[in-house]
Amino acid sequence: MELTEIKEKIKNFKVEVPSWGFGKSGTRFHAFHIPGEARNVYEKIDDAAFVNKITDAVSAVAIHIPWDKVEDYKVLKEYAEEKGVKIGAVNPNYFEDEDYLFGSLSNSNLKIRQKAIDQTFECIEIMKETNSKILSMWIPDGSNYPGQIDFNKSFELLEDSLKQITKHLEKDMTMLLEYKFFEPAFYSTLLFDWGTSYMLSKELGENMKVLVDLGHHPQGTNIEFIVSLLSQKNKLGGFHFNSRKYADDDLTVGSLNPYELFLIFVELNKFFDLSAESQNQKISLVLDQSHNVKPKIPAVVQSLNNLQITYAKSLLVDYEKLKQAQENHDVVASEETLKEAYETDVREILREVRKEKGLPEDTIKYLKECDEYWKMVKERESAY
Ligand code: PSV
Ligand code: MN
Ligand code: MN
Secondary structure: OOHHHHHHHHHOOOEEEEHHHOOOOOOOOOOOOOOOOOOOHHHHHHHHHHHHHHHOOEEEEEEEEOOOOOOOHHHHHHHHHHOOOOEEEEEEOOOOOHHHHHOOOOOOOHHHHHHHHHHHHHHHHHHHHHOOOEEEEEOOOEEOOOOOOOHHHHHHHHHHHHHHHHHHOOOOOEEEEEOOOOOOOOOEEOOOOHHHHHHHHHHHOOOEEEEEEOOOOOOOOOHHHHHHHHHHOOOEEEEEEOEOOOOOOOEOOOOOOHHHHHHHHHHHHHHOOOOOOOHHHHOEEEEOOOOOOOOHHHHHHHHHHHHHHHHHHHHOOOHHHHHHHHHOOOHHHHHHHHHHHHOOOOHHHHHHHHHHHOOOOOHHHHHHOOHHHHHHHHHHHHOO
């Protein structure tokens, strides 16, 4: 691909940022106070808009309900739009309500199951009010001990709840089904792998797709192959970008296994134009990280930077050469074709792209001296 085309694509590559990435977050042991963290959804939107102002790489802000519950969602939408960002995926929370001790959408207690269904209907209403098109579902239901649940019955209940929910979706809305192999259920999780999410999404219709969260696989899983399979079947609906070492660590995307992230992008490029304006309607790209000791805004900026670097490298792959090498069964040449792209230093390309857009060329460095940023941190700290 020509350099000008690569630059154009990077210019139009945008990622959704999570509201929860700007607020207080941490490990299950403690969420430390980090100076400057957002205290409510409006400040989270302010922060996302600020990140967009200095990177021009934010497509929307994903919200989590009830964490981001407000009186009037139209007001929230307008507030976001005035600041130059949109409301993105709506994420119902099924993991914090006391009633969900023994499950939410699969709970054998009909009253509690109905509560989880109603809560999801409410999220669909929020989508209508905010013009969001993605209902992003992560369902933690499962069990912690052998014998605790009847697998068959629990799965049937979950399936039935999802059927009821899909009926409420409007034509242009998509439900994404995120899987996770364990935690908080340690013995069995109903939606534990891509196959389970794929199976349900196939059964429940066209506007149900699978969401891949990079932190939700057992050690050694070949995620790029999962990405290819789901894309081939037109069932890859979205991504949660983060990074892991042991389990669902929610570390900064690209911080630990950048080559794996690159290989994922190499597959994505075969099926999606990630730079297209309407890209988010075909695949939703969202950060899902818990910046637990980092200041939040620099952490998001760093993540977007890592994604841009990876995307740029993946665009450098000579796909034709790769295809030829594969057809000739030239294993060494195939691998070298990928490495040639991966090992290219693309930082100068990114600097040029930013310069052409009138943005700071080194965003992390810029933040260190940015008066607007430090004023905001100071103001929030004085009220802490
Ligand atoms: C669960 O681990 C998850 O990845 C889901 O996407 C949640 O919505 C998100 O984290 C935030 O807790
Ligand atoms: Mn996630
Ligand atoms: Mn997770």
